[in-house]
Amino acid sequence: MELIHRNLLIGIHDALQETFFQDKKYADKVIERLLKAHKKWGSQDRQTVSEIFYNIIRWKKRLEYYMGEGVKPDNVYKLIIAYLLWSKSHYKKFEEFDGIKIADILTKLKKGTVPTKAIEYSIPDWLAETLEKELGKNWEREMLALNEQAPTVLRTNTLKTTPRELIADLKDENVESFTIKNYPDAVQLEEKKNVFLTSAFKDGLFEVQDASSQKIGELLDVKEGMRVVDACAGAGGKTLHLAALMKNKGQIIALDIYEWKLAELKRRAKRAGAHNIETRLISDNKVIKRLHEKADRLLIDAPCSGLGVLKRNPDSKWKIDQNFIDRIKGEQQQILQDYSKILKKGGQMIYATCSILPSENNEQVKTFLQNNPDFSLIKDEKIMPSEGYDGFYMALIKRNA
Template sequence: MELIHRNLAIGIHDALQETFFEKNKYADKVIERLLKSHRQWGSQDRAVVSEIFYNIIRWKKRLEYYMGESVKPTNVYKLIIAYLLWSKTNYKRFEEFEGIKIADITTKLRKGTVPTKAIEHSIPEWLVETLEKELGEKWEKEMHALNEKAPTVLRANSLRTTPRELISDLAHENVVAYTIKNHPDAVQLEEKKNVFLTTAFKEGLFEVQDASSQKIGYFLDVKEGQRVVDACAGAGGKTLHIAALMKNKGQIIALDIFEWKLAELKRRAKRAGAHNIETRVISDTKVIKRLHDKVDRLLIDAPCSGLGVLKRNPDSKWKIDQAFIDRIKKEQQQIIQDYSKMLKVGGKMVYATCSILPSENNKQVEEFIKNNPNYKMIKDEKVMPSEGYDGFYMALIERLS
């Protein structure tokens, strides 16, 4: 393709600068702001900017190798050129590209091979060790999948529509989608589109939610009329799914430590027509204590490394380290220990993460059961990125006494 006008290249440069070197911001927020501030760009330009931005984040370590590892701090325009050459994308020499020695990059590209696994998969050295230790020889297969682009999956809101009806409504707005086998509410887009501008979205007919994430609502085995707690609700993607599965009957208490996330959940619930959700900020330990022994179902979507969702959040591999994972594992054990007390006897909870590391997943559940013999695991499931969607883990646990 004939590349990008100069103003697109400058936009990509500024967004990468902000993500990596200036404010260490989250990539999705940075690109959202960039596209909002350039409403004059057409849909094709926006798609090109978005794709190049995310691909450079994804392949940063490999691109830095092609540039010459000694280049610090990274010249972001050189990073962009390295990507354009590697991906065989045509481009014009803008003044911002002047003075960049292209020969250095092309020499390395011609070699075809790279010296280390970390460079090949474009991940930090510590992550190679962690993945190898935890996943064994299949780590490379999973890392290969995590470097692919995430598909866009919607969850048809069963309070308002069905997947078939949603597909038909989207088709009227030139969005082509299809159902996914074994995912009763899921609808996948044929190509990436800004679905938030559709009438279907404004009418609350769907939420954007990965297919793996949609499994968790079903795994929790909720029934109409129950009292359910979503203990780490965030902006409420899974809360809204649970509300739909309960057909708005019963009570869902959505908890989170961040008030702004719960405010977003309220907005989303209103649009979705989910009326059985109450939000509570975890401002102190009393919020949890008041719910001890009172809950039929509990979802603990625990904070985690996020290594299962690098397809859609590739910048997070540059923002975390092994010390962060060690810290988060302690937090996970504390949360499951404290929050599980909310369950009634006979109640069930799901412990879930979007990680692929056993030490954050089944090992945490085993540790919890060992220390709490009055709980038992009924079943668990891990979804690996190589299966096509996000990596997730979920365990269904019952309180016996």
């Protein structure tokens, strides 16, 4: 394979600097800005840059081992070259690039083995210990899956179209896709494409939403005419799914503590043609109290470690620690206690996370039910990354009449 163009290397270098050292920005925002700033790059160049950028983030700890040192602001080029050598791509004449000698890296690469599981799967030492403790012998299988690239899955906006019609519309724009068995509204792309440039997206025919995430709306079993509260709505991916499942009939109240997320939800709802959504900012406790016993259905998509979605957010494993997880578990239990009061007697709610840790999932539900005997578990489901899509947990809980 030919040497990667120097301009692309510089772009990857600058993006990694932003992600790891300059305010530690989110990788998806960094790569989005980089590609917008280089409009002259062709589609193949853009794909190469994005793929290398994410793979370096994904495999940082292993690459540091091959480098013989940790990543510092002045040796990011060495990190890139370690990856390109390891992946056996674009490595001709690297001995001439930026004065970096590759002999030491090659020596470690030839050994073929690494000393620890944390290095092998490229995760922090604390995370390897936590995963082994909580998942047992299955943790390596799940980590292997989490180091793969996530597929692009769309959720058909059934307010405007059907999965088959969406597939046909995308094909007209040279985007090949297919339906997924047991996921009624899901459409998966054959290969990664920038679907946000398509007319189908601008017309509100779909949202990008992983297949596992789509299971949550289905499990909540909303009906037309119900009052539904999405208590941690964020930018509204699941809110919009609920609106479609309700066929725009009834009321959805979308809550969040961040005004900018609710503004994004409104924008997305307008594009999707979802008219039954009302947004409310959680500015104080009174917002929640006014809703006590008012909802037929309640969705608590709780803040979590995000360990189930490392396929698409690999940088997050470098930005959290055990203290963060311990703190977020306290928040999860508090949210469950406070927000569950929104549910009417006889109503149903879902507690969901995009984590694969039992301590954030079924153990939280168990604690909640022990402290709240007027609630009972109907069913719960965990979806692991090794099944092909994001890792999610969801528990359907009833407030007893």
